Structures are given as C-alpha cells and as structure tokens.
Amino acid sequence: MNTFRTHNCGDLTVTDINSEVKISGWLNKKRDHGGLLFLDIRDFYGITQCVIDCEHENFHEIEGIKLESVVSVSGKVVERKEDTINKNISTGQIEIKVDKIDILNESEIIPFQVAVQDDAPEELRLKYRYLDLRRKNMRDNLILRSEIISFLRDRMRGEGFFEIQTPILSASSPEGARDFVVPSRLHAGKFYALPQAPQIFKQLLMVSGVDKYFQIAPCFRDEDARADRSPGEFYQLDFEMAFVEQSDIFKTIEPILFDLFNKFSSNMEVSKVPFEIIPYAKAISEFGTDKPDLRNPLRVVDISDCFENSGFKIFEENLKKGQVVKGIVVKNSSDRPRSWFDKMNNWAREQGQKGLGYIIYENDSAKGPIANNLKDENFKMIRDKIVINNGDSIFFISDKINEANLFASKVRDKLCEEFKLRKQNSFEFCWIVDYPMYEINKETNKIDFSHNPFSMPQGGMDSLINKAPLDILAWQFDIVCNGIELSSGAIRNHKNEIMVKAFEIAGYDTHKLREQFGGLFEAFKFGAPPHGGSAPGIDRIVMLLADVINLREIVAFPLNQQADDLLLGAPNYIDNKHLKELNIKTIDWEKNEVK
Structure with a gap:
C-alpha cells in the first residue's frame, strides 16, 4: 500500500x-x-x-x-x-x-493566495511559479495542454505519420528572426544555434525517404515578446509529407483540427471541413489583413472609381495622387446620434488619420458631410457596388493602398466592437493562400523573400524567368482561426536549379546559397521528392481552447516580457573559468573594457 x-x-x-x-x-x-x-x-x-x-x-x-x-x-x-x-x-x-x-x-506565509483567484501581479506569480501552478485555473490549463498534445500525437500516428526528433544544436541561419547561439568548447570561435524551426531537417527527412514525419517541436527565436508569443521558445505540431500538393496537406490537417477543437471546446461551433480558402490578395482587399477574423461580418470594398468626377474634392484629389477609397457598410446603424459619428471621427484622428468619412442612408436619401458634396450618379455607383438599404451607414477610408488596407482593418474591428457584431461561441477557420513570393524590403528597398525562402514558386522556373518578381506567387499558405495565425506552411522547392534562381532574385549568388544552405543544396543533388508541410502552433491552439489571451497562462515556466526567468534567475553571468573554456571574452560597453 x-x-x-x-x-x-x-x-x-x-x-x-x-x-x-x-x-x-x-x-x-x-x-x-x-x-x-x-x-x-x-x-x-x-x-x-x-x-x-x-x-x-x-x-x-x-x-x-x-x-x-x-x-x-x-x-x-x-x-x-x-x-x-x-x-x-x-x-x-x-x-x-x-x-x-x-x-x-510546513509552509511559510505565502506571498499570494493560492485557493483564491486574486489579482496577484504577474511578476510575483512568475517568481513563485510553483505556487501559481497550484491554482486550479493553472492546473486546468496544464492538463488541457497535455491532453491536446496527446490527442495530436494519436491522430498523427493514426494518419501514418512517424514521430522523429530533429537536432536542438544546429547551424545558424541568416533567415527569419535572431538565433539563440551556443558557444562550442571544442571548436574555438564557433557557435551552434538553437533551431528557429526544424525546417531544413524535415526537408532532409523527405530526401531521406521518410514519407510522413511529425514531432511536437520546440522552436527558439530571440525576438520581442507579445501576448501570444514567448520571447524564448514555443512549440509547434511540425509535419512534412512527401509526394503531395497543397490540397493534400489541407485534407490531412483539416479534420484533425476540426476534431481537436470540437473535443476540447464546449458549446462552441467549429468551421466545417473543408475550411474556406481565401487568396492573399482578396484577404488584404476585403479584410485589410491576411489574418481575418471571420466572426466579424463586415467587409471592405474598393470604391475608388465611384469618386472620380464625383464632386467630393478631397477623394478626387486623393485619387489623382494614386490613392484609393474603400468603404465599409454597417447595417441598421443610422440611428446613432451625430455625437457618435463625431466620436468615430476623433478616434480615426487618434489613429493618425485625417478622419473617418461616412454617409447615412435614410428614407431613400444619402445624408452627411460627404453626401452633401456627392453627385447623385456617383452615390448610385456606390450602391451598385455595395448593398445599402435604409437605416445603413457606410464609412470611408482613403489613403495610399497599403496604409488604406491597414486602417480599414482597424476600422472593421472598431465598428464590429461598437455594434457588437462579432459572432459568439465560434471558431472560424480559413486558409490564406497564394502569397507573394517576394516583397520590397523596407530597410534595404530591395527585393526580398516575403515568407519562407524554400517554398516552390507557382509556375516553377518559368515564373522566375518570365514574371516580374513582385508578380510571382508562391505555394505558401497560412491557417487562421478567429483572426489568429495558427500556422504557416508551403509546398517546398525540391530542385536545385529553381532554388538557385529563386535566391538569385533575392540577391543571393550560388556561392552564398551553398555557404549558408549547403546541406540542403547538396542533398537535392541525390533525388528530392516533391514535398510540403505545415506547423500549427501548440501554444496558440491551447490559448484559443483555454480562452486566454496571455501565453504565460498556458506555459508551465515562461519567461517574462523582458525575457527574464524570474524563478531561476536566467539569463545569468557565467564565471570566468567557464568563459575561458568556451574561448569567450565579454565586453563592458559602458567602460569599453574587454573582460
């Protein structure tokens, strides 16, 4: 006993x-x-x-x-x-x-209540995390996380995937976020890097003949914290498949996510399979973002042509400068007082905009400052593009295309909150597809990869040779739930000649490519199959199912927002003896001294 x-x-x-x-x-x-x-x-x-x-x-x-x-x-x-x-x-x-x-x-006097959910400061909770984890909500979150991971493992094995661990100590990569680096004792002056993702290794597994791989993969990125992102590590359901197209990946993971969210949520509606597929360009145009929350019924419509020679001089001048005009219709909203519309206008100014134009439609007539200066035929053009009924209002955004899309996304969210339009008790999934292969790097003003550089361009070599770089689309995709990106994925490039050309467009010559990605380049010489995969984020999935907005609520021992471990005191200083073994000297920048 x-x-x-x-x-x-x-x-x-x-x-x-x-x-x-x-x-x-x-x-x-x-x-x-x-x-x-x-x-x-x-x-x-x-x-x-x-x-x-x-x-x-x-x-x-x-x-x-x-x-x-x-x-x-x-x-x-x-x-x-x-x-x-x-x-x-x-x-x-x-x-x-x-x-x-x-x-x-026997315990000493505890620094905060365990039996009662009081509002103990987060820093105190992290310092005494072992006490915090005794609380019921934290225990329930740990159990939920464990059960979610067990469910995913069982389902992936049931789909014929093999769980394979990839290295934690690897080579540094110039792509993506900053690496966490580990000095080598045996190789003076050299460093390992903790993997930002198992990207190279899972592709090498496909070249190795593994047909379906997965793991609950730890990933490490030295980046700033957010509510849904740890400054140190995170975990993802990393998987890769050989001899597949994009649709095969969707068909594999959709039922798993559908069943997962149904099993671990109560009284919540989950998007039916197959999930909605939205091209990137459409997402940006209609939602202002590539992470649309489909619980919000509002849509953004480009109505630039409706304001040409319209009589409304502000928008006419904006169009001449190459700007756009976008509109968002809110049903049954015209009964709001003038003061509310003024409040929305002030909110727009707080966001750095000149204001938020609007038209109220009542008694078959358009009203408001814009309507007073708008020709009837131009308002008819607007109504031909957007359904506007008596009692509705339409809000206008006008700016350069990128700025207009960004602000339209904020307006859409703000109006949804103001009118309480967001669908409740629902998990709304969608795929965002057809991402641009390249973009203009804002810092260098040169062509750069927009997403994963190892993705296959749509159209293959022909697109790389015959299309302008910014017109090339990639076989890249994201899966989004309730406005949160759960995963990125892609069909990978598996041919060296396409890789060389793709990297050349982004400013990498063959020598640099082989220097930085030589392992993958060499492997592709020996027969790489078509392959692709994705990596849904475990932490964000658990956050959604636990209904929390702070990642630190669903991780046992997280760092704080400044990347400090308040429990064990990391990062900490290493003694000089250990530094000497690692062939490392430190610099006191304030005194400009080498130690």
Whole structure:
C-alpha cells in the first residue's frame, strides 16, 4: 500500500462512506467553527474536506498550521449533512472524520493566495511559479495542454505519420528572426544555434525517404515578446509529407483540427471541413489583413472609381495622387446620434488619420458631410457596388493602398466592437493562400523573400524567368482561426536549379546559397521528392481552447516580457573559468573594457 495515500483528493464519493482512508496534499483552506476545525486538503486531482474535533490530540497544533503546508490525513469517510453539501467539487457529498494527521512539511506565509483567484501581479506569480501552478485555473490549463498534445500525437500516428526528433544544436541561419547561439568548447570561435524551426531537417527527412514525419517541436527565436508569443521558445505540431500538393496537406490537417477543437471546446461551433480558402490578395482587399477574423461580418470594398468626377474634392484629389477609397457598410446603424459619428471621427484622428468619412442612408436619401458634396450618379455607383438599404451607414477610408488596407482593418474591428457584431461561441477557420513570393524590403528597398525562402514558386522556373518578381506567387499558405495565425506552411522547392534562381532574385549568388544552405543544396543533388508541410502552433491552439489571451497562462515556466526567468534567475553571468573554456571574452560597453 502507498505510504501516503489510499485515495487521491478527488476520488472519494458516497460509495466510500464508512471506509477507512488516507489522503495527502496541501492545506487549501481552514475554517474554525467553534469546536470543529474544517480543513480542505488539495492535491492535483481535487479537494477533500476533513473535520477535526476539538478533543483531537493534534487540534491545537493543526489550528496554528499555515495554509499550503503539506499534510497526510487518515480517517473515516462520512456523509455530509444535506445543508453542507458542496456541489462545486466531486467530493462535495462526503468528508473525512480525522483520526490522525501528520504535518509532512510546513509552509511559510505565502506571498499570494493560492485557493483564491486574486489579482496577484504577474511578476510575483512568475517568481513563485510553483505556487501559481497550484491554482486550479493553472492546473486546468496544464492538463488541457497535455491532453491536446496527446490527442495530436494519436491522430498523427493514426494518419501514418512517424514521430522523429530533429537536432536542438544546429547551424545558424541568416533567415527569419535572431538565433539563440551556443558557444562550442571544442571548436574555438564557433557557435551552434538553437533551431528557429526544424525546417531544413524535415526537408532532409523527405530526401531521406521518410514519407510522413511529425514531432511536437520546440522552436527558439530571440525576438520581442507579445501576448501570444514567448520571447524564448514555443512549440509547434511540425509535419512534412512527401509526394503531395497543397490540397493534400489541407485534407490531412483539416479534420484533425476540426476534431481537436470540437473535443476540447464546449458549446462552441467549429468551421466545417473543408475550411474556406481565401487568396492573399482578396484577404488584404476585403479584410485589410491576411489574418481575418471571420466572426466579424463586415467587409471592405474598393470604391475608388465611384469618386472620380464625383464632386467630393478631397477623394478626387486623393485619387489623382494614386490613392484609393474603400468603404465599409454597417447595417441598421443610422440611428446613432451625430455625437457618435463625431466620436468615430476623433478616434480615426487618434489613429493618425485625417478622419473617418461616412454617409447615412435614410428614407431613400444619402445624408452627411460627404453626401452633401456627392453627385447623385456617383452615390448610385456606390450602391451598385455595395448593398445599402435604409437605416445603413457606410464609412470611408482613403489613403495610399497599403496604409488604406491597414486602417480599414482597424476600422472593421472598431465598428464590429461598437455594434457588437462579432459572432459568439465560434471558431472560424480559413486558409490564406497564394502569397507573394517576394516583397520590397523596407530597410534595404530591395527585393526580398516575403515568407519562407524554400517554398516552390507557382509556375516553377518559368515564373522566375518570365514574371516580374513582385508578380510571382508562391505555394505558401497560412491557417487562421478567429483572426489568429495558427500556422504557416508551403509546398517546398525540391530542385536545385529553381532554388538557385529563386535566391538569385533575392540577391543571393550560388556561392552564398551553398555557404549558408549547403546541406540542403547538396542533398537535392541525390533525388528530392516533391514535398510540403505545415506547423500549427501548440501554444496558440491551447490559448484559443483555454480562452486566454496571455501565453504565460498556458506555459508551465515562461519567461517574462523582458525575457527574464524570474524563478531561476536566467539569463545569468557565467564565471570566468567557464568563459575561458568556451574561448569567450565579454565586453563592458559602458567602460569599453574587454573582460
């Protein structure tokens, strides 16, 4: 028999009445009812109430014990009185009449409440993370994360995928975010890099003849923190398949995600398979972003041509400067007072815009500052493009194309919030496809890869030779849920001659390509199959299913936003002896000294 317990703290029910049992756990709560001491004992599985009579030999000792002390309790299971039943816990119909209680480890005064969900500062919670993880919501999040990963592993194996681990110590790559680097003791002056993703290795597995690979892959990127992004590491369901096209990848992962979100969400509607497919250009045009939240019913429409020779001089002049005009219609919105429209105009100015134009349509007539200066035939042109009925309003955005799209996305979200239009209790999935292969790098003003440089260009070599770089599309895609990017993926390039040309357009000569990606380049000489894959983010999936907006709520031991480990004190200084072994000297930049 286990020395410390016969049952867990969530096990006991009315079927155990009159049984002699033993439980162990943490003292969650303590209540003195004048002659009776009630103790809530908590472990990972639940809470059990225990009762000690004032005649018990340990009564006064236990009366003074601090919360979160570890105790072991032996006694008889008895039924609670009907008016004391707690329906909020699984053991709420019983309690243990204590015969013996041992203090296994007494706690000091805790820095914040564990039994109660108070608003303890996050920095304090991270410093005492082991206490924070005792809280029910944190425990539930850890369990959810574990069950999600187990589900994904089982489904991937069921689809014929093999789980294969790829190296953690690898070579640095010039692409993507900054690397975390690890100095080599044996090779002075050289460094390993922690992988930003298993990109090269999973492609090499395809060249190796592996047909379907996956792993729950740790990825490391030295980048700034966000609410949904850790500054250190994150995990993804990384998978790759040989001899596939884009549609094959969609058909493989869609039912897995559909079943996952159905299984681990309650009273939530999940997009039916197949998920909606939206070309990148359409997403940018209609939503202002390539991460559209489809729960928002509002759409953005380009109505630039409706304002040519329209009488509304501001937009006419903008069009002459190469700018665009976009509109968003909100149904049944004209009853808002003028002050509300003024408030929206002020909000737009706070966003750095000149304002937010609008037209109200009532009694078959257009009203408002813009309508007063707009020719009737031009408003008819607008109505031919967008359905506008009595009681509706239309809001206008005019700027350079990129700026207009960006602001239109904000306006769409703002209007959705103002009119409470967002669909509730729903997970809305979509694929964003047909990404541009190249873009203009804002820092260098030169052609650069827009996404994954190892993607296959649509049209292959012919596109690379005969199309302008900014017109070339790639076999790249994202999967988005409720406006959150869960994953990027692609059909990969598997031919060296196409890789050489693709990198040449982005400014890499063959020598540089082979120097930085020589392993993959060499492997492609020996027969690489067509292949592709994706990598849905575990952390973001768990965040959606746990209904939290902060990644640190679903990770056991996260760094804070400044990339500090407040629990163990990382990053920390390395002693000089260790630095010498690693052939490293540090620089005090303030004193300009080498140490």
